[in-house]
Amino acid sequence: MKLAGKVALVTGSSQGIGQAIAIRLAAEGAKVVINYRSHPEGAAETLAKVRAAGGECYCADGYCNNEKGYSVGADLGMVEDVRRLVNESVSHYGSLDILVNNAGIEKHAPFWEVTEADYEAVLNVNLKGVFFATQAIAQHLIETQRPGKIINVSSVHEELPFPNFAAYCASKGGLKMLTRDLSVELAPYGITVNNVAPGAIETPINTKLLNDAEKLGALLKNIPLGRLGQPRDVSGLVAFLASEDADYITGSTFFVDGGLTWNYQEQ
Numbered sequence: 091m092k093l094a095g096k097v098a099l100v101t102g103s104s105q106g107i108g109q110a111i112a113i114r115l116a117a118e119g120a121k122v123v124i125n126y127r128s129h130p131e132g133a134a135e136t137l138a139k140v141r142a143a144g145g146e147c148y149c150a151d152g153y154c155n156n157e158k159g160y161s162v163g164a165d166l167g168m169v170e171d172v173r174r175l176v177n178e179s180v181s182h183y184g185s186l187d188i189l190v191n192n193a194g195i196e197k198h199a200p201f202w203e204v205t206e207a208d209y210e211a212v213l214n215v216n217l218k219g220v221f222f223a224t225q226a227i228a229q230h231l232i233e234t235q236r237p238g239k240i241i242n243v244s245s246v247h248e249e250l251p252f253p254n255f256a257a258y259c260a261s262k263g264g265l266k267m268l269t270r271d272l273s274v275e276l277a278p279y280g281i282t283v284n285n286v287a288p289g290a291i292e293t294p295i296n297t298k299l300l301n302d303a304e305k306l307g308a309l310l311k312n313i314p315l316g317r318l319g320q321p322r323d324v325s326g327l328v329a330f331l332a333s334e335d336a337d338y339i340t341g342s343t344f345f346v347d348g349g350l351t352w353n354y355q356e357q
């Protein structure tokens with residue numbers, strides 16, 4: 091098992107890609123901290139699946155783990171909550187080696203109609219949350235003189251335009267540069283930072299698209315491999331990047347998109 095003895099925190103792991111990552115890391119032997127904001131039932135499902143995969147995990151919130159009374163607010167858009175989440179993960183398992191910054195949101199609107207509240211919601215979760223979660227684990231790793239792995243779940247839209255999702259694109263473009271910058275700044279401490287950039291994956295963030303046959307058909311035509319991705323298409327790469335096999339890899343983005351990036355046409 092690639093990750094035996096490691097502790098991982100996966101943000102936004104009550105559904106979709108985050109859930110698949112939590113299960114996969116646990117299957118590779120890691121102890122996993124699950125985080126959710128608004129779907130305790132999803133976190134409970136992740137917990138059950140992690141256990142079925144033979145892993146150990148802790149849900150940083152108390153709800154989904156009856157024997158626990160811990161409660162950590164887990165809104166990744168709030169720096170105070172982000173710090174508490176990381177600190178609680180460290181105190182629960184005694185250390186933290188892997189952070190998967192997976193939580194993310196998007197909001198559809200023409201650029202000229204985007205409200206300040208929606209801009210802030212997207213940027214706060216997708217970029218500010220990642221910034222301060224990474225800062226918190228970096229402080230822990232530097233203090234305890236241990237190496238670590240940061241993996242950000244970005245998007246093909248750290249590179250590609252996505253009309254009507256300007257704030258989302260700004261957040262993912264920011265994430266690309268944050269990763270590059272931190273790969274240099276944290277390398278002396280043995281901390282690597284990489285991005286995984288999914289294309290169209292069949293998860294709740296794409297519910298609207300999945301229910302719109304016309305849009306879905308048009309998108310599928312743009313995907314050379316001819317299908318949407320599944321969460322497990324992403325989780326295997328994350329497990330690799332979290333492992334010692336990836337010790338010499340930092341500052342890179344890895345696309346998991348069925349070829350979409352090089353074949354993209356906006357509808």
Ligand code: BGC
Pocket residue numbers: 196244245246247252288289290291295296299
């Ligand atoms: C977005 C999806 C979109 C996909 C491909 C993802 O980052 O979250 O809404 O379908 O990129 O464009």
